[in-house]
Structure formats: C-alpha cells, structure tokens
Amino acid sequence: MNKILRYFILVLILIISISCDEEFNLKGPLDDEYVFNCVLRGDTTTQYATITRSYDVANYNPVSNPVNPVVKGAKIKLISNGKVYTMRDTVLPLTDPQYKTPVSCYYVNNLQLDIAQTINAQVIMPDGKVLTATTKTVPTNDLKLQFEGSIPQKDTFGNYLDHVTLSWLFPSYIKDPYSADIYYAPQLSIEYYKKENGNSIFMKKIIPDEYRVINDKLVPHYPDAGHTGLFTYDLNAITRALNEISEGDDNKSNYIITRVVLTILMFDESLALYYSANQTFDNGLTLTLLPPDFSNVSGGKGIFGSYMKIETSLLFRSFYIEPFGYQYTYSY
Numbered sequence: 001m002n003k004i005l006r007y008f009i010l011v012l013i014l015i016i017s018i019s020c021d022e023e024f025n026l027k028g029p030l031d032d033e034y035v036f037n038c039v040l041r042g043d044t045t046t047q048y049a050t051i052t053r054s055y056d057v058a059n060y061n062p063v064s065n066p067v068n069p070v071v072k073g074a075k076i077k078l079i080s081n082g083k084v085y086t087m088r089d090t091v092l093p094l095t096d097p098q099y100k101t102p103v104s105c106y107y108v109n110n111l112q113l114d115i116a117q118t119i120n121a122q123v124i125m126p127d128g129k130v131l132t133a134t135t136k137t138v139p140t141n142d143l144k145l146q147f148e149g150s151i152p153q154k155d156t157f158g159n160y161l162d163h164v165t166l167s168w169l170f171p172s173y174i175k176d177p178y179s180a181d182i183y184y185a186p187q188l189s190i191e192y193y194k195k196e197n198g199n200s201i202f203m204k205k206i207i208p209d210e211y212r213v214i215n216d217k218l219v220p221h222y223p224d225a226g227h228t229g230l231f232t233y234d235l236n237a238i239t240r241a242l243n244e245i246s247e248g249d250d251n252k253s254n255y256i257i258t259r260v261v262l263t264i265l266m267f268d269e270s271l272a273l274y275y276s277a278n279q280t281f282d283n284g285l286t287l288t289l290l291p292p293d294f295s296n297v298s299g300g301k302g303i304f305g306s307y308m309k310i311e312t313s314l315l316f317r318s319f320y321i322e323p324f325g326y327q328y329t330y331s332y
Contacts, residue, residue, distance in 0.1 A: 034300040042308035068099040075124040133304030168229040183272030187263040195254040225272040252325030270296040271305030
C-alpha cells in the first residue's frame, strides 16, 4: 500500500512539474478582424453604421486600450431593389466615453425601409478586404394591438386576473404570422418623477415579466424575443417593480407616476438572436463599438439587422395603484 501511495505521489509531482514548466497564457491568438455594426431603423430615414478593428492590449483588460479602434475611409453600400445607397463618413456631436474622442461613424439619408425589404450590405475596407451581410426588414406601420389597456386586466366574466396579457398582430400576415420572419420583444416600463432637493428627476423602471428564484435569491427575468405577438407578465412582478421604485423611502408622495409604457421592439432574425443573447433594452439597441459575441457578417464580425419600435400607454386601475402612496392622476 505504501508503495502504491508513493507511486501516485511521484506521478502527481511529475504532472505539477511539467505544468509549471509550460508557459500558460490566458489570452489566445489575436484574430485580426473588422467589426461592422449597422441596425436599420424603420422609424427614421437616416441610418448609421460603425466599423472598428480588433486589437490587442499589454495586459488582460480590453478597456485599457488607449487607441480608438474605429476604422475610417471604408466604402459602404446598401443595395435593395436595384438601388444603391452609399454610407458616408461623419462625426457625431458626441464623445466616446472610453476614448474621450468624437464618435466617428457612417450614415446615409433618405433610406426609408419598406415591408419585407431585402437589403444587402457591401463593405470595402481601406486595405481592400470585403465584408457582406443581409437583412430582411420588418413591417413599419401595420401593427394592431389586441389587449385590454389596463392593469390589472379582467377576464370575460369581469374577474381581475393575476397576469397581464399583451398581444398584437399584423393584418397582412394574419393567415400565416410566421411568413413575416418577424421577432418581437416587449418592454413594459413605468415612467415617473422623483422629488429630490426641490427638483423633479425623471426616472424609468423596467418591469420584468417575472421574478425567478436562483440560488435562494429573487432575480428579475425579462422577455426573450419571440416569433408570435403574445406575451404574459406576472401581476406580482409588476407589483414588486412598483414597490422597488421607492424601496427604503417612506415618503411615497415624492414619487409621481406619469405613465406605464409598452414598447414593442420588432427584429429581423439575426438581430433577434443577438438581442436574446444579450438581453438588452437600454435605449433601443444603441450601437456599441465593442465586437458582439454573435455575428451575421461574412468576412468579419458584427451585426447587420433591422428593427422597428412602437410605443403605447397603459393605465393603472385606481384600486391597484392607490395603496402604493404614489401620485398618479390617470388611474380609473
């Protein structure tokens, strides 16, 4: 037994010795690639794109890179129905938070998206490398809402429900909703003002569709992008979100609820996959200079997609909102 034990100890020492002699590097080889990001919006005729390049850093912190990796001088063409739209270099009146430099991007005016329009992107880099991508646009103004716009909602017998159902459709695709290749993601939020030091500060609370117990903790969950326009919110999740607005503050009258907003984001397939992977609402899919994990760009990395955003308001019923102690004038 002692001989067997000594043998395994010697083997373990040999493994440790070999491992210590080999060089261990947390960073893999650098893939020198271009990153093209362009999200076409159905609610505007001006479209933007960004191009960056992958880079290395001396340490393991990517944010420590002192040089903005933005790429200028590329030629971007958007091609649809025989028409070619050229995106041009520009500098926006914004400051990049990481590099403290003006935001460089590309833009094109007068590009109005049509329903189910296939758009091809061709990007020629200054060194001649070519990137390509394709998106199919979503409908822009054909959406029909189909739900009771009050919280809580009632069933057909007049009883109040413990959930809120949000649904909508496109009449042009009513026979075959999947033929539209559209993905939806709702964002239900509470817009309100908080009185602080004599000022009214505008704030926004995103409501999860439910809270899940993970490692003995309640964790908010937000809707994933789905292929049909039907989503359900747990009323308890809405109640908890309302309580969290003033958590730790006994003076509830300092909070003025202005409205409950339903924002419906509609994506093409590629953008829906990216959205679901990142679970970001933020300010409506703002483009970022960081390379995404998901890519649908050939010849490089990035996202080329299209989306549309529609907003509508819902109302709180008075018996439901009044016990919170907030100011709110639109309940009934």
